[in-house]
Amino acid sequence: MTMIxxxxxxxxxxxxxVLKGLDLDVDEGEVVVxxxxxxxxxxxxxxxxNFLEESDSGEIWVEEKLVHHTGSDINAVRQxxxxxxxxxxxxxxxxxxxxxxxxPVQVKKVPRKKAVIQAHGLLEKVGLSDKAxxxxxxxSGGQKQRVAIARALAMEPKVMLFDEPTSALDPELVxxxxxxxxxxxxxxxxxxxxxHEMWFAREAADRVIFMDEGVFLESGxxxxxxxxxxxxxxxxxxxxxxxxxxx
Amino acid sequence: MDFSKILTFVPYFLPxxxxxxKITTMGILIGLMIGFPMAFGxxxxxxxxxxxxxxxxxxxxxxxxxxxxxxxxxxxxxxxALDPLPSAALALGVHNGAYIAEIIRxxxxxINRGQMEAARSLGMTHMQAMSRVIIPQALLRxxxxxxxxxxxxxxxxxxxxxxxxxxxxxxxxxxASSNFMxxxxxxxxxxxxxxxxxxxxxLVNHLEVKMSxxxx
Numbered sequence: 067m068t069m070i071x072x073x074x075x076x077x078x079x080x081x082x083x084v085l086k087g088l089d090l091d092v093d094e095g096e097v098v099v100x101x102x103x104x105x106x107x108x109x110x111x112x113x114x115x116n117f118l119e120e121s122d123s124g125e126i127w128v129e130e131k132l133v134h135h136t137g138s139d140i141n142a143v144r145q146x147x148x149x150x151x152x153x154x155x156x157x158x159x160x161x162x163x164x165x166x167x168x169x170p171v172q173v174k175k176v177p178r179k180k181a182v183i184q185a186h187g188l189l190e191k192v193g194l195s196d197k198a199x200x201x202x203x204x205x206s207g208g209q210k211q212r213v214a215i216a217r218a219l220a221m222e223p224k225v226m227l228f229d230e231p232t233s234a235l236d237p238e239l240v241x242x243x244x245x246x247x248x249x250x251x252x253x254x255x256x257x258x259x260x261x262h263e264m265w266f267a268r269e270a271a272d273r274v275i276f277m278d279e280g281v282f283l284e285s286g287x288x289x290x291x292x293x294x295x296x297x298x299x300x301x302x303x304x305x306x307x308x309x310x311x312x313x
Numbered sequence: 314m315d316f317s318k319i320l321t322f323v324p325y326f327l328p329x330x331x332x333x334x335k336i337t338t339m340g341i342l343i344g345l346m347i348g349f350p351m352a353f354g355x356x357x358x359x360x361x362x363x364x365x366x367x368x369x370x371x372x373x374x375x376x377x378x379x380x381x382x383x384x385x386x387x388x389x390x391x392x393x394a395l396d397p398l399p400s401a402a403l404a405l406g407v408h409n410g411a412y413i414a415e416i417i418r419x420x421x422x423x424i425n426r427g428q429m430e431a432a433r434s435l436g437m438t439h440m441q442a443m444s445r446v447i448i449p450q451a452l453l454r455x456x457x458x459x460x461x462x463x464x465x466x467x468x469x470x471x472x473x474x475x476x477x478x479x480x481x482x483x484x485x486x487x488x489a490s491s492n493f494m495x496x497x498x499x500x501x502x503x504x505x506x507x508x509x510x511x512x513x514x515x516l517v518n519h520l521e522v523k524m525s526x527x528x529x
């Protein structure tokens with residue numbers, strides 16, 4: 067089944083055209099990693115899929131249902147599409163546990179008790195069982211991002227979007243977040259990941275897309291993109307990224 | 314100067330202090346009731362909500378409280394003849410509503426955009442995101458400036474003396490006119506204000522600690 071289908075997606079900010087007619091199909095269980103220089107439109111694409119940005123034109127299907135730009139449609143779609151942000155965006159006035167149960171209890175009206183049991187399971191999965199009662203301010207960046215992943219998973223989404231989930235982390239904390247994501251990918255979660263972590267792309271992606279100036283310039287298996295890229299821009303980008311000491 | 318003689322006048326100030334407290338409390342409560350909806354109106358994208366808010370805030374902030382008080386007490390006489398106390402409380406409330414609206418608006422806008430996005434990305438409605446995520450954080454941030462505004466309101470309640478409300482200032486002047494100890498009576502009033510503002514500061518600080526206890 068096609069989980070996400072995008073046709074002819076356009077988005078401009080003022081005079082700046084950021085997305086120039088994108089088409090994308092993501093199958094159920096597929097892990098798509100989008101790479102590209104900053105400003106190429108990767109994050110905007112993810113934000114359009116979750117309707118945090120309103121696209122100018124084009125169509126987005128989620129689970130083969132066309133999403134209209136109405137409040138009810140969007141709120142319903144967002145329950146199916148989990149999002150993990152670069153800056154975590156945990157709710158600082160709630161404990162870790164409260165962060166995780168907030169969505170199910172408020173949006174899905176899951177009984178609190180049931181949500182708590184589920185949340186403990188999710189926290190165990192991301193390796194943070196002992197932090198349930200802590201507040202986000204006492205966590206490291208890596209821990210915060212793992213809580214954010216648990217919070218998104220608590221809604222039992224069909225698709226997970228990751229918007230540069232490790233870009234704000236200290237290098238030594240990147241691994242713990244990527245491991246959780248890799249685990250998730252293995253379990254068959256449909257994922258679209260914007261990242262600069264080529265290691266993750268290689269290990270977990272079914273498909274890598276190189277995005278450049280608002281278009282998908284090249285896409286293929288990680289093997290193909292990393293070892294024999296066809297486009298000059300892709301080669302250029304990869305040589306820069308792979309030469310940097312962080313990867 | 315006979316200190317013990319001055320002290321004999323202190324009891325006369327107790328009902329006056331109570332009156333000051335009453336005007337202030339009523340003024341703040343009315344101010345909060347006006348301030349919150351006005352803050353949301355001001356933040357609204359719909360012009361029929363934001364324009365009245367902006368107009369109200371501009372009008373109130375652009376004119377003196379004393380004038381506003383006279384408008385309520387003398388100006389509205391043909392419409393409704395309000396007693397001095399309700400007039401003072403209403404004027405103080407309408408006045409503070411504008412400042413409280415601006416404080417609340419600022420606090421809401423100061424919350425990182427990512428908080429709203431995270432809440433919405435879970436499927437929450439705008440209302441849910443506001444009430445569960447944005448406002449609790451904004452209130453904590455608004456508390457110090459609100460406390461400041463409450464102290465200003467307490468002191469501004471002295472203007473009620475001009476419409477014959479027997480609060481601290483009017484009481485001190487009336488006593489002085491019969492005992493000719495103007496400086497002493499004003500000093501007693503000052504001490505009462507200091508005690509009241511001190512207590513209010515303690516209360517706000519206590520609230521602040523209690524509300525932020527969860528966060529490092």
